[in-house]
Amino acid sequence: MTRNPVTNLDSRKILIAPSILAANFAELGNEIARVEKAGADLIHVDIMDGHFVPNLTIGPPVVQALRNITKLPFDVHLMLTNPKSFVKPFADAGADSITFHVECSDNIEDTIREIRSFGCSAGLSLKPKTPADKLIPYLDKIDLVLVMTVEPGFGGQSFMSDMMPKTRAIRDAIIKLDRKIHLEVDGGIDGKSIFVVAEAGANMIVAGTSVFRAPEGAAEAIRKLKSAQDKLR
Ligand code: DX5
Ligand code: ZN
Numbered sequence: 001m002t003r004n005p006v007t008n009l010d011s012r013k014i015l016i017a018p019s020i021l022a023a024n025f026a027e028l029g030n031e032i033a034r035v036e037k038a039g040a041d042l043i044h045v046d047i048m049d050g051h052f053v054p055n056l057t058i059g060p061p062v063v064q065a066l067r068n069i070t071k072l073p074f075d076v077h078l079m080l081t082n083p084k085s086f087v088k089p090f091a092d093a094g095a096d097s098i099t100f101h102v103e104c105s106d107n108i109e110d111t112i113r114e115i116r117s118f119g120c121s122a123g124l125s126l127k128p129k130t131p132a133d134k135l136i137p138y139l140d141k142i143d144l145v146l147v148m149t150v151e152p153g154f155g156g157q158s159f160m161s162d163m164m165p166k167t168r169a170i171r172d173a174i175i176k177l178d179r180k181i182h183l184e185v186d187g188g189i190d191g192k193s194i195f196v197v198a199e200a201g202a203n204m205i206v207a208g209t210s211v212f213r214a215p216e217g218a219a220e221a222i223r224k225l226k227s228a229q230d231k232l233r
Pocket of ligand 1: 019021022044046077150151152153154155156157186187188189206207208209210
């Protein structure tokens with residue numbers, strides 16, 4: 001399978017990853033085509049197990065069914081207690097990057113290795129209450145950091161601006177390391193919160209509600225989000 005790793009994308013550019021959690025699930029294929037046409041850079045796919053987070057979403061068969069709808073990379077976010085055994089099914093289904101949580105129960109380095117063994121980019125995520133120093137030791141082994149700006153589990157929640165010092169600390173650590181690692185933020189990001197998020201150093205922007213349900217249309221919503229480019233430091 002040809003992968004489209006995030007290392008092919010510029011980590012100093014604002015990239016928009018619409019979360020399909022906010023899409024019309026009865027029209028998922030058309031919804032993905034719609035945001036691709038509107039200027040999305042990746043498609044964010046939220047996977048929940050009803051244990052790590054109190055919600056369920058979709059599994060590998062749905063990801064596989066959507067794989068041929070778009071050329072955009074699939075940015076798969078595993079909110080699972082035991083992500084390691086699900087790496088292969090999602091890689092086989094067409095994931096390009098696979099991100100899991102430092103708070104999971106599996107061995108982190110083993111899981112990163114498992115992700116890499118399929119040629120996927122590897123990401124690590126932090127829940128709001130988890131400090132940056134839990135993730136920093138793995139920074140030289142991953143391609144992507146995902147800072148949650150809401151409690152994971154549901155779309156449509158309010159952005160937590162108090163996650164910005166942590167976001168900044170991680171961007172500073174990435175700069176110090178001098179590796180091209182993407183810094184992704186996820187939860188409640190819209191045309192307003194994007195400016196503080198970019199200022200804190202996040203370049204990969206998950207946006208569910210604010211893109212899929214934008215009254216002004218997805219293209220205008222994405223244009224607005226990308227207009228924060230000059231704030232990115
Ligand atoms: C929450 C998910 C998010 C969520 C984002 O657990 O990880 O990706 O769907 O949706 P919005 O942008 O609506 O907050
Ligand atoms: Zn997510």
